[in-house]
Amino acid sequence: MSEHKIEVVINGRKHQATVEGRRTLGDFLRIHVGYTGVHLGCEHGVCGACTVIVDGVAVRSCLMLAVQAHGAEITTVEGLAAADGTLHPVQQALRDEHGLQCGFCTPGIVMTLAALTDGADAKPSGETLEAAMSGHICRCTGYQGIRRAIRRVAGETAGEKA
Ligand code: FES
Ligand code: FES
Structure with missing residues (x-):
């Protein structure tokens, strides 16, 4: 099993982690980092529930590996509202x-x-x-x-x- 060190910025905060090569970005965000607003439904790119923004582009986090996100800026639904709670x-x-x-x-x-x-x-x-x-x-x-x-x-x- 291969493991990789990654560094990403999620909702404005830097995160470093060691992840298995097979770990999806969706599982990484939910299980490793705790952003459970990333919902996993079909887990094969059909339902769209797992969509997050990676470097400004909407991506299905069940179809992207965590290692592919190394160096990226990621926004989940938890990071969308303003700091004072004003909704997007x-x-x-x-x-x-x-x-x-x-x-x-x-x-x-x-x-x-x-x-x-x-x-x-x-x-x-x-x-x-x-x-x-x-x-x-x-x-x-x-x-x-x-x-x-x-x-x-x-x-x-x-x-x-x-
Ligand atoms: S979980 Fe359905 S598209 Fe990712
Ligand atoms: S699946 Fe329940 S609100 Fe869309």
Whole structure:
């Protein structure tokens, strides 16, 4: 069994660890570091629940090895809200539009949308954001609340309640 030393920054904090070569990033974040907001569902890249942001890009942490993240900056859902507790606009929109029920799928959806909308020049359309949702499975909501939240985030129906 091969072991590797890695150093990553997670939610602004530096972490050093020794991990097995086969350890997924998702397991590393949950088991080694304790970020249990990283939800593991299918564990083969289908459901999207495990999505985190690695160097600004949304990735499925069940499909990436921890050793591949060496040197990277990682954000999990725990690191998205402001230090004073103010929710990220994507989180706020999902809350306002009842875009979640059990919440299992929610961290992954939040991270995908945050990766697409963060940054001064990032102004994706609602259509683009909805297309990104094709990589996420939600067993509870019927997607309508999520779609309303997406439109709110995209600024297409700000404040409108369907
Ligand atoms: S747990 Fe990673 S995509 Fe489902
Ligand atoms: S809110 Fe339950 S799976 Fe989406």
